[in-house]
Amino acid sequence: MNQPILAIRTGHEGTGHEVLMERSPYAIDKKKLGMWIFIVSDACTFATFLFGYGYMRVGNQNWGTPFEFPTILNGILMTFVLLSSSLTMLAAVRATQAGQKASANKWLGVTMLLGAIFAALHLREWFKLISEGWRLFYNPTGGAAQFGACFFSVTGLHLTHVVSGVIALAFIARGYNQGRYDESHVETAGLYWHFVDLVWMFVFPLMYLMNAQTK
């Protein structure tokens, strides 16, 4: 069956130089499709890191559970901050779709602020662990030396994504204000932000809760 043909915008409309292309079978903007391809590949990257952590943990009988409740509490707080930022990102996307520039700016700002708070809480946790003697290949509690490498690499990769997301949102917000970007750019950035949030839904239970001291 032939797909319907349409002319895509090339800036040459009406000049006889329009480019004819088949309609995308996904019926979504090409930026969103590109972001989805990135998300699938990035999900595989995170999965590889988490499987690597699982490999280390299963293969090591002396793993230990070093995280006390204050660390878990900090993790819960970080999770709630990140989930709230997903909500504010949705509000920003809604505002851009409705053409409410002031509201979109406000919600994008709140999302960036929550992302920055998440990063700050994360770094506070890292510095606390480092001050207690944790290093990439040194475990001050006497357990498996690979614990630090697993924890810092997985959470560090996620933290890099959050910080990158905050920077990307700042650029998108600036471009949106200047009229260079439209609602599809904000929506695509929102996809990335939700993905980073969902990755944390695996990092938190596996890296924090599975290493919690419960006795």
Place this chain on the structure above:
Amino acid sequence: MSSNQEPGMRSYVGIVIGLMVIVVIEVILTYQHLPTRTLLYSLLCLACVEAFVGIMYLMHVKYETPLLFWTIFPSTLFVLVLLNYIWPDAYRMARMSLVK
């Protein structure tokens, strides 16, 4: 290019609160002194539920064409299944450390 059937902000607030409740359940489970394997499977199941809800509703896959869903999920799942090849070696390492 999402459809107009998307839920309103009130529904999104409900979804995010639901995700927060699942996080609280995960923390409660952690302190129930469950066997490690039971705890791991419980936490993974809850995390998968969170991810599925997030992908379908927050990332709007539910409101896009089904082809997007059928492109993303099987390919990602395929990679995740393939990654399980590491476990026999992980258990071999565990047995070796017991022998020492």
